[in-house]
Amino acid sequence: MTMQIRFVGPLGKVTGSCTWMRDETRGWSFLVDCGMQQGEPTADQWNAGDEWPFDPKTIRFVILTHAHVDHCGLIPELYKRGFEGTVYCTEETKELAELLLGDAAKQQDTSFELKDVERIHFHTPGGTTKFGDYHPVADDLFIRFFRSGHILGSVSATILWGDPKSEQTSIVFSGDIGPGREDQEVAPFSRHLMHPAPADFAVVESTYGDRTRPPEETDPVNRRSRLAEAMDRAMKTGGTLAIPAFSTARTQDVLFDIHFVVASNPERYSGMDFILASPLAEKVNEITVKALSKVGPQGNRGKVRPLWLGKQVFRDLGLDKDDPDHFDHAHNLCKQALCAAPATPIPNEPPGNAISAQWRSLFRVDKKGANDVELAQAGPRVAVMSSGMCDAGPAIRWLPDLLKSADNEVALTGYCAPGSIGNKLQELAPVPNSERRKLRDNLSWKQPDGPSLPRRDIKASISTLSGYSAHADQAELVDWVVHEFPQGSGSRQTMASKKVFIQHGHNRARKGLSEAIQKKATAHGLWIETGMPEEPSGWITLDPAR
Known part of the structure; x- marks a missing residue:
């Protein structure tokens, strides 16, 4: 058998994941991910599907790593162009992808329709999410x-x-x-990653391959302190703290942190109102609540562990992760944070620490849309809204009014692509209002009948709540490739592979990651070959003997 690989994308880019593999003697031809490009110079051509090097009719199946649209966003286009195969993924990825792709199909610049999304045949190997099991998808x-x-x-x-x-x-x-890693988790919900068994070849992303975050940025205590400071400013001005956030993962993390901050000092925030303005995030919340309740056997040790609920939740709330009653209580508090009523009553004397005891549901959901909410009403309040880059969704309805008042603050929670409204707001962050009055252009939303606001009229403070990135930095990426497992009084090293392809990052990030991998490998007396395929990569034969 001769397996070949071709890196279709992204090489020298961050979005548009798609790798093509084939064995012509066996008739195998399949993809790993098929995502949209976002904010890339070649986005229009790639997303149209006209420059794909493969014929969708000949692809047998797709392996989908997760539900972000830069990994799954063009799967409906595959079906539209003749693909009839299966998409293999976890149950949770299926549910999120159906939701996110359905939402994408409604956007004006999307080439596929809802009917194309509904044709997708998702399948979870084994019928339910399991880690480490071998699942046949064809003979051998x-x-x-x-x-x-x-x-x-x-x-x-x-x-x-x-x-x-x-x-x-x-x-x-x-x-x-x-x-993060086990016992050093960063995000409120995400359970630590698992290190795969060593393979003959490895393909690693490099989004932050040239950057190592300082400890204060990744420390949850510091992250929540920054959030509390922003909430305190809203309490002082009586205005609105607007937090645009991505509907998947980011909003859920922000909601948990806000509940944590309030439960840490409920009297301070007793007069604050909390609004969730994100219909898509509401649906993601439901999927998340269900997933966080899932448990399963772990390996052959007879242990039953949560599939997705991280140990950090138990640490934060002073709960015992091994106590079934504490697990139920932790799940109920997560449900409260995600705007869902607990399935079981909260005990009069709940287990856990003082924060667990003071935890309560905070948010009301903006069902009617911000046009029906008095945007100028007296605060203080926190409004969490989609979209994360401020270009679409409820952010379009809320921000034009909120940005006009110096009492308000817009706190961005992550990367905003060049040209996005969020990026343009970030540019204004260091500019005082007296200087903004000299500006003569408009902040315009590129939506049908989208609003426009003179930038000179923007008086709200602009800030960034750092610490919510869902991507590993350089040190963590290197640790995925070369990991040290504790063993007795020492440790042992294991490698993802001796032959590593680096993709999914700008060339500077790929080069930085390659050098860091080589440095760690050398320090441990290991040999690793790293490669940075160019675009287009052409076919590479996967022969371990070479």
Whole structure:
């Protein structure tokens, strides 16, 4: 058998994940991810599907690592152009992808329609999400999933081919890797990643391959302190703290943190109002609540562990992760944070710390839309809204009015692509109002009948709440490739592979990650070959002997 790989994207880019693999002698032709490009110079051509090097009719299946649209966003276009195969992923990725793709189909610049989304045949190997199991997808062709810690449902995927009784070859795709590690988790909900078994080849993302975050940025205590300071400013001015956030993962993390801050000092925030203006996030909340309740056996040790609920939730709330009653209580508090009533009554004397005891549901949901809400009403209040880059959704209705008042603050929660409204607001952050009055252009939303606001009239403070990134930095990416497992009084090193392809990042980030991998490998007396395929990569034969 001769397996080949072609990196269709992204090479020298961050969005538009798509890798093509084939074995012509076996008739195998399949993709790992098929995502939209977002904010890239080639986005229009790629997203139209006219420059794909493959014929969708000949693709047998797709392995999907997670539900972000830069990984799954063009799967409906595959079906529209003749693909009839299966999309293999976790249950949670299926549910989120159906939701996000359905929402994308409603946007004016999307080439596919809702009917194309409804044609997708998602399938979770084994019928339910399991990690590490071998799942056959063809004769002598198998896949394995390992949690990647990025967002709910996200996995690294290992592909194995050959006779299991003799000699198999394997390649592992990192997918997008989340920050932190076991017992050093960063995000409020994400459970730590799992290190896949070593493979003959590895493909690793490099979004932040040239950057290592300072500890104060990744420390949850500091992150919540920054959030509390923004809430305190709204309490002082009586205005609105507007928090635009991505509907998937980011909004859920922000909601948990706000509940944590309030429960830490309920009297301080007793006069504050809390609004969730994100219909899409409401649906993601429902999926998240269901997923956080899931548990399963872990390996052969007879242990039953949560699939997605991280240990940090138990630490934050002073709960015992091994106590079933504490697990139920932790899940109920998560449900309250995500705007869902608890399934079971909260005990009069709940377990956990003082924060657990003071926890209460805070948010009311903006059902009618901000046009029916008195935007100028007296605060103080917090409004969490979509979209994260401020270009669409409720942000279009809320921000034009909120930006006019110096009592208000817009706190961005993550990366905003060049040209987005969020990016333009970030540019204004250091500019005082007296200087903004000299501006003569408008802030315009590129939506049908989208509003326009003279930039000179923007008086609200603009800030960024750092610490919510769902991507690993350089040190964490290197740790995925070369990991040290504690063993007795020392440790042992394991490698994802001796042959590593670096994609999903700008060339500077890819180069920085390659150098960091080589440095760590050398320090441990290991040999690793790293490659940075160019675009287009052409076919590369996966021969372990080479």
